[in-house]
Amino acid sequence: MxxxxxxxxxxxxxxxxxxxxxxxxxxxxxxxxxxxxxxxxxxxxxxxxxxxxxxxxxxxxxxxxxxxxxxxGRVVTADEAGLAGQTPVVPAQLTPPDTGGLVGLLHRLSGPVPYRPARTRPANRAPGTGRAVGSARAPGARNSAALFFTRTLQAQGGGFARGTLRTYLAEAVAGQLRGTRGELRRERYAEASQLALVLGRMYADDLRNGEAQHCYLAARELAVTAENRELTVIALRTLSAQAYGLGHLRIADETARAAVRTAHGTPRAVRAFAQAQLAVTAASRGEREDALRALTEAEGGVVPEGAGRHPFESYARADFEFQRGEALLALREAGEAVPAFEYALAARASDDRRGTALTRLRLADVLLPLGRVDETRALERELREDGDGLRSAAVTRRKQELRRSLLRFGRGRG
The missing domain is CATH 1.10.260 (434 Repressor (Amino-terminal Domain))
Known part of the structure; x- marks a missing residue:
């Protein structure tokens, strides 16, 4: 029946x-x-x-x-929506970032997780005194795993080696957090925070923003537990950038400002990283003077081109110029944004294939509406020659969008 x-x-x-x-x-x-x-x-x-x-x-x-x-404007449960049953449970808050909490987080990332803007809003909890980036005891100076996976992401894309990093976090890093005390505990939690940030970037590059958000939030909690102000700033700034990219501008701006406040007393590179994101969110809100002031302050912390520094210890010129371009675009100054993106493209390291592809794509986004079709076609050819093979859903989707946009102009049209 x-x-x-x-x-x-x-x-x-x-x-x-x-x-x-x-x-x-x-x-x-x-x-x-x-x-x-x-x-x-x-x-x-x-x-x-x-x-x-x-x-x-x-x-x-x-x-x-x-x-x-x-x-x-509130949490709606599956039961309230009449959809109770086998709905996967996504907790409103992360469990504490101890061994079980880190492993539990990784297990919850096995299926689609919704991105939740409200969870990105800055927490009231603040870190203690941070460790100086680049000091002999700083985790960034010896966390070779974070450096390895960051470079893997840059060279191969977020879909490559993500499972390896998850396994390493669950089976090696989580076990190291158990029972540690004092300075060693702070170092171990800081290392876990760095790796959670890298894992989140891998998920975001695969357009899995809910999972990425979970990782960024875990990284923030791990950094606070480690009393590491620098990593707390980096996590907040990363959450802001994600919210901005998804169109949640108010939350992105609130979180960027929280990152700048938290960055007081941290090294110049960390302050620059936070200020560059504030420049973009302030520009999106029409606050031109604030945006330009933040860009000026950020530029003071950029490392010289060619300086080989750990990604958690420095702010590269290519990344800063990309942010400058984004801020100028938000201020509706597309013509001024073009040189910034061109500079960012020229400053990319040869092994940063993902960053190079994304910069080419962003530059193409700006050039095409300006009628510079031949230059856009040249960028698209370079993407086909140099960008193929990247396991990056973000790059793949945007390349498809660029090709569709170029088709609208017709073959050979200048």
Whole structure:
């Protein structure tokens, strides 16, 4: 005998509360899914089926709850939405960053995790006195694992060696955190924070922003536990950059300002890293003077070109020029942004294939609307010659978008 479906009155009540149409909810779920690296093409008929009693597949249910929660301004549970059952549970907060907490975090990253903007808002908890970057006891000076995986990300993309890093964190690093005390404890937690940041960047490069956010939040908590102000700043700044890239501008700006506040008393490179992100978020809010002032302050902490420094100890010229270009774009000065992106491209290290590809793509994004089609085509050819083989979903998707954009101009059109 066929099962009789029960209409989902709870979901209908939430849709009425949000003042959305059925199509509006479908589009919001599609957008949340895109942040988690999923492609959904739901429409109003899909939501209509949910209202009559069918359920979205388990991996989509947290995304529906997240979309409704953003609109309502509060947490919406699967039970409240009438979707309770086999919904994967994504906790509102991370467990403490001890051995079990780190392993538990890694286990929770096995499936799609929704990106949650509200969780990026700066925490009230502040770190203690930080360790000086570059000192003999600083973890960055000897954390060869963080350097290795960072360079692997740059050369091969986020889809390469991510599983290896997860295993290393779960089986080696987490075990080292158990029972440590004093200075050794702080060093071990700082090392774990660095590796969690790198793992998050790998997930983000694969367009899995929910998982990346979990890693960044864990990195922040590990840094606070290590009483390492520098790594706390880096985690906050990274969370801000992620929020900005996903269009959550207010949260990105709040977090960038928290990073700048936390950076007082840290080395120049760390302060520069925070100020460069503030320049972008301030520019996006139309605060031109603040943005330009932040760029000036950030430039003072940039390392000379060609200086081989650990990525957690320095701020490279190529990365700064990329941020300068982003800030100028946000200020609607596309013509001025072009030289900044060109400088960033020229300053990229030869083994930073991922950074080079992303810089070419961003430069192409700016040149094409300016009518500089031939230059854009040249960049696209360089991407095909030098960028193929990268295991980077972010690069792959943006290359496809660039090719579609160029097709609109027609072959040979100048």
């Amino acid at each position: 066929a099962r009789t479906r029960i209409p989902n009155t709870r979901l209908r009540a939430l849709i009425e509360e949000t003042d959305w149409t059925q199509g509006g909810l479908a589009r919001a779920v599609n957008a949340v899914a895109a942040e988690a690296g999923m492609v959904l093409r739901y429409d109003r008929t899909t939501v209509a089926h949910w209202l009559t009693g069918s359920h979205p597949v388990p991996r989509v249910r947290p995304l529906v709850c997240e979309a409704l929660g953003r609109r309502c």
